[in-house]
Amino acid sequence: MEEKPEKLIVNGKRLDGREPGELRPLKIQAGVLKRADGSAYVELGGNKILAAVYGPREFHPRHLQQPTTATLRCRYNMAPFSVSDERKRPGPSRRSIEISKVTREALEPVVFLEQYPRAVIDVFIEVLQADAGTRTAGITAASVAMADGGIPMRDLVASVAVGKVDGTIVLDLNKYEDQYGEADMPIAMLPRKKEISLMQMDGNFTPEEFRQAIELAILGCEKIYEAQREALEKKYSANLGGE
Amino acid sequence: MEEKPEKLIVNGKRLDGREPGELRPLKIQAGVLKRADGSAYVELGGNKILAAVYGPREFHPRHLQQPTTATLRCRYNMAPFSVSDERKRPGPSRRSIEISKVTREALEPVVFLEQYPRAVIDVFIEVLQADAGTRTAGITAASVAMADGGIPMRDLVASVAVGKVDGTIVLDLNKYEDQYGEADMPIAMLPRKKEISLMQMDGNFTPEEFRQAIELAILGCEKIYEAQREALEKKYSANLGGE
Amino acid sequence: MEEKPEKLIVNGKRLDGREPGELRPLKIQAGVLKRADGSAYVELGGNKILAAVYGPREFHPRHLQQPTTATLRCRYNMAPFSVSDERKRPGPSRRSIEISKVTREALEPVVFLEQYPRAVIDVFIEVLQADAGTRTAGITAASVAMADGGIPMRDLVASVAVGKVDGTIVLDLNKYEDQYGEADMPIAMLPRKKEISLMQMDGNFTPEEFRQAIELAILGCEKIYEAQREALEKKYSANLGGE
Amino acid sequence: MQEIVSSVKRNYIADLARQRKRVDGRGLDQYREISVEPGLIENADGSALAKIGNTQVLVGVKLQKGEPYPDTPESGVLIVNAELVPLASPTFEPGPPDENAIELARVVDRGIRESQAIELEKLVITPGEEVWIVFVDIHVLDQDGNLIDTSALAAISALWNTKPPKDEDWKLKKFPISKNPVTVTTAKINGEMMVDPCLDEESVMEARISMATTEDGNICAIQKGGSGTLTLQDIDKAYELAVTKADELRKYVK
């Protein structure tokens, strides 16, 4: 990674030209894979992320089955070539195992798991290219993939990070801001009820900054939510037209 | 580890002031953990060792169940910070796998395994601090933990090492004696019937030294046995008083 | 490995004195192990290879059982001391996993797997000493071991490598030819029907060389086949005489 | 950490929560009994045994020389590892750390790292070549709930207990620790927020949120857990509890 820039915010604008409360360019596509039961592709800045859903399907081995509910499993994985520095060794890292866990906990609240006792629903997130904010973009993609796959859901889950950079609260940190900023707080939200299903943070927030950051995250998630719904509508109307 | 001392026995006394046939300071406590079905804590010199017992409980996967007897499993494990030199990497080593095996074989003869067909009894030994003789202190602790957990037993198992240092047969080797001595022989015994359930040895014994060492080990195990029974009586009387 | 020799073929002969179409000294013995259900030992040049067969036997875990056919499993393994250069670390390598797969696919066509639904047949190949051509010698050995173990088979499988060395198509490459030659093509054949069950190749063949190499491989497999049958006859007649 | 809970127990604890009561009679903002015993492991460079109720966690610190990370050549290295050894709970299995052990280690790590409690830049021997590695090993001994707070408390206590290693490359007078971050976990049960969940409460909670704060009331790390959600009010409440209870916990450090 290159040298730390002297300032990350110049004249109220971020180094990539964004306002503090602005998302990076966002593209969401639903239904991009043939074999998966549901799938989605998300680009957010330089992030390129695929998500796929399989299930509800039979859960092996049987002794892991839950008698009154389906089990949701999530796997967040980075392709070896997805990072700008050294090739990432294949296989799970401690970081990816933790992300897989919080991703699952971010998605569980919206799925009607009780409709499929004993079954399993698998969510796979592949980071093809990483550019800060992969876990939140992955959750955003996974939730579209689940909807694309017809998994019964209460709501979508929209997810984005907020943080503090040069003392300013900003939305959707890029790689430099993530690396050199003072705080990073990934959040996932159920947009309709404004409930939080993922919240992590590291860095340093005063109480006021913390509250300001949450508010900005809510605005960000609402923008993400809109793009998620557009992607799903586009897919459905294409299907209606095409088939 | 420091330099080798010139002599390990001076004027018939060992460097820590002990007689050849003397144990290090010994403390045994039964019932020290809440979640375990039985537990014990042993301090012997600088050794600090916890043992816990779970079971008899259902054995998964089922195809490993033994139709006419319970299965005893033992796991000896060292905490990463337990050793005086470099941090020990977590996870089983070849050494700890062998110790787990001989520990199980040292304990099996006293357990009425046939009373619980298909079940499993788990014994976990955690070395929190190591100071030579951890495997024997671990067996001593495990046997108290099993009694504390109400596992039906023929007898306790008492265990201690003997060895040869500067040509003298000594009881309960300390770290220097273990490192620089000429022989080390860990032994476990069923005190009532004076039967041996663990015997390992490495170094060099003449036949006479070997016999002398066994006799000293028997005396040592008897002292251990006494302390084990005291710890259990203390626990039982505390329970009677306390509840 | 030593320096590359200047020429690998001198006056039409190979460095070990062989004609291009000549096998290295070959020895096959059936029934060399007591515990295995069938076994064979093959020496081909410096290769020393043991194969053993267990089964048909019950297949655990059950969910892997195939309802209408037996499963064939093969495991090719090299002893740590089998190679002339550095000690090989124990355990499967990517190379040995691929060889195990193509070995299984080379043997499957001759086994009447449908006679033993749900069962498993295990073939184990141990390379005790390696000298080029271990995979083909392993298949040759495995097929004799299966016959020795009474596995019902359509035919034996005979296997040998061909290649290109100094522009000449040769049979049964030795270590130098394997290392410094221009092409290597291991082949396995069902001799009666002249059908190919293993074919791999790397290097460089013109179309003509490719066809010439296949023809030479067929001749080579026929010689191997003869030796395989002799070994089995010797075993049977010994059994008839001895028991 | 998942335990199957009978619906009877679930209803009982949820009903209590509705009345703002708890299984063991505590108030919603009340911790179980806390104790910290530093220095138990002489073989370690620092150690502490922390107990919150029946939950017991032993943390040992080892200082060793090694290479810095390539992207921070002028900084020592902090490595936090957690072992959920099967001695501590019938639900822990032997084997490499599972997602619960990894999350525990990483949450404790972030509390220490982000508060800049350890002055890592002082732990350099030769920049870019050799630095001190601070191994913080979390060894869970008895799991009766709230492993995060107990482990964080044991870890920061063990670090404050850490003595300089006997090594000629060590040039500092003391181990360079200067801050005192503590972590407070609040669980949500039947909509009510309560600190320091015991195991029974964890087995029925909708979600938990752990917040590490420093003496100045700033937040340095957060981790939400559990498969339910939190409202913005829940998060406010958790922050309020985190700051007030942190002062109480901080007294046990050292």
Place this chain on the structure above:
Amino acid sequence: MQEIVSSVKRNYIADLARQRKRVDGRGLDQYREISVEPGLIENADGSALAKIGNTQVLVGVKLQKGEPYPDTPESGVLIVNAELVPLASPTFEPGPPDENAIELARVVDRGIRESQAIELEKLVITPGEEVWIVFVDIHVLDQDGNLIDTSALAAISALWNTKPPKDEDWKLKKFPISKNPVTVTTAKINGEMMVDPCLDEESVMEARISMATTEDGNICAIQKGGSGTLTLQDIDKAYELAVTKADELRKYVK
């Protein structure tokens, strides 16, 4: 890759084959639709997404400095790895590469290596000490049959897309690739040989044979797969198809 196939499907596909027809209406010597998109991953030094029908494979190339193999001190290192991530198929499982992933990586490796497509001897920094390692990572995204040809096509395309890394130790003007090997897989179903099997065809085929050839029509790598056999005529047919279809596939490279 094994899928359990109903005997109905098996009979249907076999019957079609006897009539020299295929499930999706193609001729026996016809590939599905092919596309190659190079340069998709800016973080990689080279990349390409190849599609054959619904099968999608993404390959990324990373150049890194490292040690040469002891027996080839004056040569760069080529490492090909394949991940069959469970996103791509309901039959793929998470975990280390299984025999199918390993075979796939090794077959693609041999096609590149044996054709001497990369001039590895140019990738030496200090002989015997430091060389460039070419990591070719095959990431399968959607598995609808014929992973070998799709992966080989993506790999050679990604290598042709590879740009010099920004590193002062890199002295060449461009990445030293000079050949264009492509791999053609022919499946045998009911005795008939047909190129580019889709997943349904793979599930019923007796055997497959993959041949990598270079522009001059020479063969540089072969791999037979499947539990059936091939006659000499089958192999002749496969070679004939390999050479004619290679010309077609080669157009998509770059």
Place this chain on the structure above:
Amino acid sequence: MQEIVSSVKRNYIADLARQRKRVDGRGLDQYREISVEPGLIENADGSALAKIGNTQVLVGVKLQKGEPYPDTPESGVLIVNAELVPLASPTFEPGPPDENAIELARVVDRGIRESQAIELEKLVITPGEEVWIVFVDIHVLDQDGNLIDTSALAAISALWNTKPPKDEDWKLKKFPISKNPVTVTTAKINGEMMVDPCLDEESVMEARISMATTEDGNICAIQKGGSGTLTLQDIDKAYELAVTKADELRKYVK
């Protein structure tokens, strides 16, 4: 190594033992037929195939340069490894060494190491930096009981068979081995002590005790195994057998 034994077999063998008889007609102090074939593996620096009855163990020795252990900078390194490959027994499974393989390797290791059979201090190239590593690989080929004695016999024979490697850093005339430890295992069945248990006997024995002794009758290593106990008389008997049978076994070495 555990095999499920029918109670019929168990009773039969136990009854025989009470009469001081054995399944294969041997005396209690009698080994099965023994043979040792050294030098079978030319690729190894030393090797030997040992057979005791139907049990066959092949041991290969490899000498390689590497680093000494930090605490013994002036000593070569001995590494003993055992593979119970599934070819040798229906109960052996592929995979990393289990507790039986590890115990076997460590018991053989101790017999060699504690007898100081190899003069490891002669295997130093540069003190603290580079030494010779002696890899002793135990490869079990046919398991019909008493793997410990068979492996120990093969190992010491392979070490006596070891030739200097062709390497300019090797300065000694021969491989520095000077002692001849052998291991004798005695099993206890129905209270009777008998040497060299075959597989059927191992499957019913209460316990076993293995003793490695040197030419002078001193003991250098002991390992008790099995889930029963030994009386002091049993141990005396085992020692007596260990010394007398060692002389017999020692003749097969070299």
